[in-house]
Amino acid sequence: MAHLSDLQQLAREIAIEAGDLAQRRRSEGVSIAASKSTLADIVTEADREVEALVRQRIAAVRPDDGFLGEESGEASGGSGVTWVVDPIDGTVNYAFGMPTYAVSIAVVEGNDPRTWRPLVGVVYAPALGELFSAAAGQGAWLGEERLTVTDDVTAGALISTGFGYDPASHADQLAVVQRVMPLARDLRRLGAASLDLAYVAAGRMDAYYERGLNPWDYAAGALLVTEAGGELGWHAPDEQGRAMLVSGSPAIFDRLYKTVAP
Structure with a gap:
């Protein structure tokens, strides 16, 4: 190698x-x-x-x-x-x-x-x-x-997410957003998972979560996050087989991970 x-x-x-x-x-x-x-x-x-x-x-x-x-x-x-x-x-x-x-x-x-x-x-x-x-x-x-992830979310976390293209999934995704909002200063939706993860690594976002990513969506960005001092975890796949990736600063990761749990 x-x-x-x-x-x-x-x-x-x-x-x-x-x-x-x-x-x-x-x-x-x-x-x-x-x-x-x-x-x-x-x-x-x-x-x-x-x-x-x-x-x-x-x-x-x-x-x-x-x-x-x-x-x-x-x-x-x-x-x-x-x-x-x-x-x-x-x-x-x-x-x-x-x-x-x-x-x-x-x-x-x-x-x-x-x-x-x-x-x-x-x-x-x-x-x-x-x-x-x-x-x-x-x-x-x-x-x-x-790069290093953020370390202070006392004013609320800037959190990014994404939505699947299947309209049938939107109700569940919006329900998660409702649960996340009390943690958030605001939400962002960039539309590119690799950049969402890169922005977490760069401290431009405090956290990012999304269900249904493919390996090529997150493989590079996930390493950026962990090498910048961030955390990353998964929730089990839903009935359509779509797992949820959660990533973020240690200042918010645990709370977000629990909040977005099915």
């Missing part, structure tokens, strides 16, 4: 290249969609193209590693290392021209989300020009700035 710093540097380089491609395609796609296709088609194609780029870059340097991506699925490897990739996290934001989308790349040991060991996490928001990264035992960073 490569040294952690080498894996982290490679993940950073690939994320920047992938994010810049996504941003370029978004700019080009607006004009293309006006005459040749729908913007939804452009977004779908950009997702696939960005993930293909990431896979190619990894394979060129580390051909024995496994891969788990949102668009192209899972491929096993012989090295024991797996790359977990969301090429464009926050595709609705991306489609609407909002800057809160990101490339999320994690490197883990193993291939099962229940048991893998996070090694590296990188979240790059190209439209914002921000590169978050972490390596196990080496802290979390925004560029060259070391």
Whole structure:
């Protein structure tokens, strides 16, 4: 296995290249969609193209590693290392021209989300020009700035969450919001789990919770949170099989974890 710093540097380089491609395609796609296709088609194609780029870059340097991506699925490897990739996290934001989308790349040991060991996490928001990264035992960073979670929520916590696309789930999700509000200064809904978690790590949010995330949604961001001194836990899956991720500063984590429990 490569040294952690080498894996982290490679993940950073690939994320920047992938994010810049996504941003370029978004700019080009607006004009293309006006005459040749729908913007939804452009977004779908950009997702696939960005993930293909990431896979190619990894394979060129580390051909024995496994891969788990949102668009192209899972491929096993012989090295024991797996790359977990969301090429464009926050595709609705991306489609609407909002800057809160990101490339999320994690490197883990193993291939099962229940048991893998996070090694590296990188979240790059190209439209914002921000590169978050972490390596196990080496802290979390925004560029060259070391990150740490917040430590004071006496005025109420700034809490982020997300909602599933299935309308049938909204009533339950809003019921959780009602329980959370007494803990909160306010709520935010960024629409990109990787950035929600990165913002918790950076102290921009005190906490974040969401049900129904996929491994590529949280793999990189979860390491950012824990390396910045935050906590992370899960509630068991609901009847649709959707587990709930809870993350945050130690100042609020325990109370939030209990409050959002089913």
